Amino acid sequence: MNDSLAEKLQNITSQFLPPAAELSEIADQFKKEMTKGLSGEGCLKMLRSFLPSPTGQEKGTYITIDFGGTNIRIQVVELLGVGKTRIKEQLLFPLKNPTANYDYTSPSATAEELFDFIAAQIGKLIETNQSYLLGHTFSFPCQQLSVNRASLLSWTKEIKTSGMEGQEITTLLKAALQRANLHRVIPVAIINDTTGTLLTASYRNPRATIGSICGTGHNTCYLEPWEPTTGKPMIINMESGNFNKFFLSPYDKVLDQSSEKTAQQALEKAVAGHYLGEIARLLLFDLWQQGLLFANFGKQVFHQPYSLKTRDLANFLEDSTPQLAVISSWLQKNCRIPKPALEECSALKTVASLVSTRSARLITATYAGVLQHIDPKLSHQHVIAVDGSLFEKMPHYQANMQQALVDIFQEKARHISLVLVKDGSGTGAAIAAAVCQ
Incomplete structure (x- = not known):
């Protein structure tokens, strides 16, 4: 050199x-x-999640939405206690598909259309005669108002769906679930991916x-x-x-x-x-x-x-x-x-x-x-x-x-x-x- x-x-x-x-x-x-x-x-926003750490003993079956980009993942997750979990069902789908002639990420798509599409995918995964609590990972800049309320500040990651900024995400999701007759799916928490990572780790290990x-x-x-x-x-x-x-x-x-x-x-x-x-x-x-x-x-x-x-x-x-x-x-x-x-x-x-x-x-x-x-x-x-x-x-x-x-x-x-x-x-x-x- x-x-x-x-x-x-x-x-x-x-x-x-x-x-x-x-x-x-x-x-x-x-x-x-x-x-x-x-x-x-x-310079640090220090946003409250309104959530403590889990005990590791929580149990039950839950629906989850992982919305962090142009692909969305829906899961049926079973918490077994003692830090153990199991994915019972899973569905991964894109928000835009030129072959299928849809794009819910573009400015021409509305918030209602986006969440109606998500609700339709949830309907494919669940038992209609069973009730589910739903947790939502929504990894975009938000103002967190409570454990189940977060308002979108701005879109990132190539998503430009109209009518979303300033809206409460859970309100939009609940309305879409009602329109889809999914009355037994009840959203109860909205978090970001960072919080999800810590919750998953601390469920397994209280030292996280x-x-x-x-x-x-x-x-x-x-x-x-x-x-x-x-x-x-x-x-x-x-x-x-x-x-x-x-x-x-x-x-x-x-x-x-x-x-x-x-x-x-x-x-x-x-x-x-x-x-x-x-x-x-x-x-x-x-x-x-x-x-x-x-x-x-x-x-x-x-x-x-x-x-x-x-x-x-x-x-x-x-x-x-x-x-x-x-x-x-x-x-x-x-x-x-x-x-x-x-x-x-x-x-x-x-x-x-x-x-x-x-x-x-x-x-x-x-x-x-x-x-x-x-x-x-x-x-x-x-x-x-x-x-x-x-x-x-x-x-x-x-x-x-x-x-x-x-x-x-x-x-x-x-x-x-x-x-x-x-x-x-x-x-x-x-x-x-x-x-x-």
């Missing part, structure tokens, strides 16, 4: 890999923002105190021991992607300026899978502009926004061949570079590692802030429940999180376990329906 490229990468490394002392400072800042947020100030999504997006919730308005334990959805008390690299600032909503979701833009490929692309494009990479090739190299995907970074990190043949092949195919130099392939792998590792370390620093808030001396065992493709599939991601915990807490890190909780949205909605009774 030439000296100029090596020097530049070393400079970038110093920006992207915060040392232990800086991680501890970020954790402290996050803890302070939590305290502010509980009083209605600061933090739930988090580390995938395309990012958010974290936790069990607040002393919620100010009730004085009782309650799960708080922090909307932690909006945390902004950490160093932003020049590449983060460029990404933010080109985003739809500038000066918002600073942490999410630095750590979530939707953005990691773009941060890496901006880094590599900067190296190209300075003549340090692919100097003989034109603008097409890393010029197109979001042309580099997070799954590409995962493939780069998995390349353990002596000549980095996987990365070389990718460059030949996607950038039309006939013979990439080994040092150029190595630079791609280094950049992928920096972006991914920073994501893991920043998120872990926020977990540390939560733990310091709820257990300042870290005298208890804690389980952090995580769902999402980054945590599950990105090479070295979990190991980087674990190392960050050690960097912050040293020997006390042994009190903390990171646990993958897959697809907690459906089971979590069933648990929410059980807990709120």
